[in-house]
Amino acid sequence: MxxxxxxxxxxxxxxxxxxxxxxxxxxxxxxxxxxxxxxxxxxxxxxxxxxxxxxxxxxxxRLSVLADEAPFDPDDLPGYAGSLFDALAATPGLIRLTQWSRLERADATPGEIESHQEKARAVREALKLPDDLAATDILEIVIAIATTWSNMPPGLKAARGVSASARQQVHRATVVAAAKAVCQAL
Amino acid sequence: MxxxxxxxxxxxxxxxxxxxxxxxxxxxxxxxxxxxxxxxxxxxxxxxxxxxxxxxxxxxxRLSVLADEAPFDPDDLPGYAGSLFDALAATPGLIRLTQWSRLERADATPGEIESHQEKARAVREALKLPDDLAATDILEIVIAIATTWSNMPPGLKAARGVSASARQQVHRATVVAAAKAVCQAL
DNA sequence: CCTTTCCAACCATCTAGTTGGTTTAAACGA
DNA sequence: TCGTTTAAACCAACTAGATGGTTGGAAAGG
Known part of the structure; x- marks a missing residue:
């Protein structure tokens, strides 16, 4: 061999x-x-x-793979929230890995920080925002909305009489609607 | 002694x-x-x-203390988001403790699940929603919005030329506005 | 023959939990 | 009232593993 x-x-x-x-x-x-x-x-x-x-x-x-599966689109943040939701639903370990990293490492990796800054600049231009800080806020809130389901403990997800798949789809629709509402309001 | x-x-x-x-x-x-x-x-x-x-x-x-510091108000979810933001900003360790628990324990504690169910029922009544699942989605998304800042690594929070306190206030305003937008849209 | 890749045993330290006491102060009986 | 007993609270050393990382080789193939 x-x-x-x-x-x-x-x-x-x-x-x-x-x-x-x-x-x-x-x-x-x-x-x-x-x-x-x-x-x-x-x-x-x-x-x-x-x-x-x-x-x-x-x-x-793994973060590199995630970036490929949920490509960032500053002109369609609700769409991005939906595809990020899908990518995380497909590989639930990913959000956990990110959470462990947030807790056990001192800060985000240089790659994560740079990637975030690029996205924030793109959001600023797409939404005609006054500065990168406002863009950061909207971007991170949209990501938080998209990852709500993945961050929920099983005990809070439980729903009698509804299949897990159907339940997930309903939540996905809410995520996209919430992201849309946030982008329109801010 | x-x-x-x-x-x-x-x-x-x-x-x-x-x-x-x-x-x-x-x-x-x-x-x-x-x-x-x-x-x-x-x-x-x-x-x-x-x-x-x-x-x-x-x-x-600690969860008991948090419940006291950020009392839940189903008739004012944006206000609740603001006070939750304040409570977590005052004791940053709390969100970390919750995150460790989510990762290292199998599920939310019975107390957390019961508390969540009570809140979901109250939100359902306050917003006239069709079922507890829709209430759960809105509630958890509002909480996700409120905790976005606490969950952000320091490297993503950095802002040149702005004091940490001012930066935080700006973000708080965005949190309340986003929560309001979500509640009105869904 | 030499370099790369791999192996099993080893090492030095760490760790959660236990144990056989000591200390403290209250209770009790003469 | 005082000396003794008792229970609660605490202590330092110990135990029986566990652990990240290392080492001195063996195996494979160019």
Whole structure:
């Protein structure tokens, strides 16, 4: 059997994603990650340097994927809210990973900050706002609206007599309507 | 010096709040909590049973305080959003504690679920909505809007030339306006 | 033969929880 | 009233693992 370091690295990233989504950085165990990836623990340190390095690599990779799945459109923030909702509904681990990162790392990554600033500038131009601060407020509120469902604990989502899929669609419609209302009002 | 178990318990809860806010359940250390409380580690197990029991006690106590500081008013959701914003701005640790809990515990506590259901029913009546699900959506979206600022990493909040206090007031006004827009539209 | 990739055991430290006491002050009986 | 007993509160050391990271190799293939 030939060695394949790219395959090992990819399996480690996938296994690490699962472990970090579930337990965060402090709660994750490198032994479990290695076992799930069917790789040796030492490979984690060879490829990523440390447990924290692995976490940062996973986060960067997954945020990049999310950006592809929910492309940003400053001229259609309600539409963006809807597609962001869809992307997060399709991969529920993503919001958890982001939340762990917010809690366990000191600040957003430079990539996240830069991406946010680009979006804020685009929103400012699209909505003819006075400054980047107002754009930041609207942008972050729209994102908060879009992620409300993903952030809700299961106990608050429970709904008798309605399928999960139908319930989710109703919420999606509310998200888009709320985002639209916010954009028109501000 | 007389023993005072009530005082020891209170100091442990305060010290634990600081430690859990900063590092969550898995990342917190009972030795650090005991040291910060100037109490013996064994007292934690005597009063709370376990590290997890301590976490749950801290969460219950702090959510109770928040409910007092931001009283719920179904007839004035924009006003509620504003006062929730104020309460969280005054004690930034609270949103972090809630986030750790969402990630590290399986579901919302029974108290949180019951409190949410009461609020949803009140919103349904106040806004003449067809069902509790629509009320849940509006309620959770309003709360998401109110907590946007507290959930933002420092790197996204940065604003040159504006004091933090002024920046926060501007955002607060946007929160209330957004909540109002959402309530009127849905 | 050499480099890359991988392995299993190891290490030094950390950790939640336990234990066998000591200290404090109230209760009690002579 | 005072000495002893008792219960509550507290202490420091301990235990039995767990853990991130390292090391001295072996395996694979160019």
């Amino acid at each position: 030939a060695y394949d370091s790219a395959a090992t690295r990819a399996r480690l990233l996938d296994a690490a994603y699962g472990e970090f989504v579930e337990r965060g950085l402090a709660g994750a165990r490198v032994d479990r990650i290695a076992a799930a990836a069917q790789a040796n623990k030492q490979a984690i340190y060879a490829y990523f340097g440390s447990k924290e390095g692995l976490f940062d690599a996973v986060l960067a990779a | 007389a023993y005072d178990s009530a005082a020891t318990r209170a100091r442990l809860l305060d010290a634990a709040y600081g430690e859990f806010v900063e590092r969550g359940l898995a990342g917190a250390r009972v030795d650090r909590i005991a040291a910060a409380a100037q109490a013996n580690k064994q007292a934690i197990y005597a009063y709370f049973g376990s590290k997890e029991g301590l976490f749950d006690a801290v969460l219950a106590a």
